[in-house]
Amino acid sequence: MSKKYILVTGGAGFIGSNFVSLAIKSTELTVINLDKLTYAGNLATVEQFANNDRQIFVQGDIGDRQLIDKLLAEYQPQAIVNFAAETHVDRSIDGPASFIETNINGTFNLLECARQYWRTLADDARAEFRFLHISTDEVFGSLGPNDPAFTELTPYTPNSPYSASKASSDHLVRSYFHTYGLPTLITNCSNNYGPYQFPEKLIPLMILNAFAGKPLPIYGDGKNVRDWLYVEDHCSAIALVLAKGTPGETYNVGGNAERDNLWLVDRLCTILDELLPTSPHCPHKQLVEFVRDRPGHDRRYAIDFTKLNTELGWQPTEDIDSGLRRTVQWYIDNQDWCQTVTANKYQQQRLGVAA
Template sequence: MILVTGGAGFIGANFVLDWLQGSEEPVINLDALTYAGNRETLARLEGDARHLFVHGDICDRALVERLFAEYKPRAVVHFAAESHVDRSIHGPGAFVRTNVDGTFTLLEAARAHWSALPAGEREAFRFLHVSTDEVYGSLGPNDPAFTETKAYEPNSPYSASKAASDHLVRAWHHTYGLPVLTTNCSNNYGPYQFPEKLIPLMIVNALAGKPLPIYGDGQNVRDWLYVGDHCSAIREVLARGRLGETYNVGGWNEMANLEIVHTLCALLDELRPSAAGSHARLITYVKDRPGHDRRYAIDARKIERELGWRPAETFQSGIRKTVRWYLDNPAWIANVQSGAYRDWVARNYAGREARA
């Protein structure tokens, strides 16, 4: 049995669904069900004895310790995190609490559990911490991609809180011997992503005929990773990664935000044409966000060299699958667009007036 934290969020839920599609090993799924956690994403697992959902907070030490004591998981896959840069700018405290305090609580509970295991089970135990490329800071247009030895230079409250959690995981390995693994991934996209991130927000707005807000000049570059590929990488690292090591996971798809949005518009023009004309007419440039990193790029050669992993999807194949999924699942979209979500969008884009 494995313990997955944040398993009702975007990446965590995709991982749980993927895991149980290919394995009979049960999952304890611990999620606080904040705005981005969605039980509906896991609806196909209702009644499946392999999936135990626990509504709770990773900062709740007593709850976490009880789960370890009762279920004795052989591994932890730690996704639970506040993860949106814009939200971290408006409310950094929640990011410190979940990403730093929550990771500390989980590490301590895992250490106590691991320390008490019989020798064979101690050697087999793993704590896999899922992190982000944003901890490495920003790159210039000609800088080499991030490797696992790149110095940390976080520039937002979100990335700073994730950097802190990475350092805690590293320290618990070097100080206490806890058998940890860390993955730092690039921007994920795919089914079930909450529509505050770039790709689902653009799809949802375009379908509704709303403006497609582009920060600054739209030339901020990210590496894009299909969520299914990320899940397969995590399985490989969990199974065969070297203890104490970090593995960068990327899609080998560097693209500017504006290019992403034009790609989405072209796909929607093909798959769901609008009588009003091309969806690209909705592109609107707005004031940039504070401290917006210019470029991220992942060098994923280490995980390929050591574990033989490479992404299966190109950006072209992955983004087409993603757009089709959103077109085919309007009820899921409608249900996650609660009043609280609409209030958040209005708040984040207030004052970011459209400009030429």
């Protein structure tokens, strides 16, 4: 085949769409972009690729065996990168069934399709093929204030239906390497932020609520700590793992930016005050409101990405201050996108605070 293809699942979502953009800009690959288009994956995000013939969008579910088999047979991709997942912790507490269906059953179906497809490939294509599964640091559970950061050897102790479903999918992916030899890779990342993040997650929720003069809700005492990773840095790590990672291995991806929620919201408010000095809501910090903590709220996450740095030479290029400023500016400049993605289903559902 003259063209080389890669199948990206969940490519209309936040991290997936940023990765599709990177793949189009920095490689010669044509991306088959498969997304179910649930509330967090939407056509407004895919529109950035509308006039690019190196992105082929397909609406569909990773649990649809017939569709996956058809795409693999038709395009013969050299890799599958699986972003498709239900990811919001609050939603997993309110309704865990969809998380089990997509994150566990969907990943299983994708692995089965990949295994059967991989077995049919010629020797050189079999050697080249990769299945890269994108996961989260939440599978490791919660850290105390003085505990060392998560490494690839940290035991899994998930504390929410969301993180439990992702832990299960990670185990499935690992088992397909050890049992069948399928050349799998897993990345576990810290909290992402940046362009195209659906406005139920902490950073875009704070920005959009501040625009509108709405309360900025912070769970509990606001001292929950996360390691913040700019999404473009994450995508560069994924691309590097896909190109040079060792099959069967797991790589942690972190931003080297541990901050608690109070610091984060305060910094966002300061940036908004600077960028929107005529806003009637300045100083935006006055909008902060503490709300009841969510059940099972993990206290601290931290990622040790020494393995990724040592073996593959990766490190983040965006620091927390520059990354937050870029993010706030993007949401200021793209309010039409925000209004589009929040106009229907999102407005009918409870706004959560995820971190």
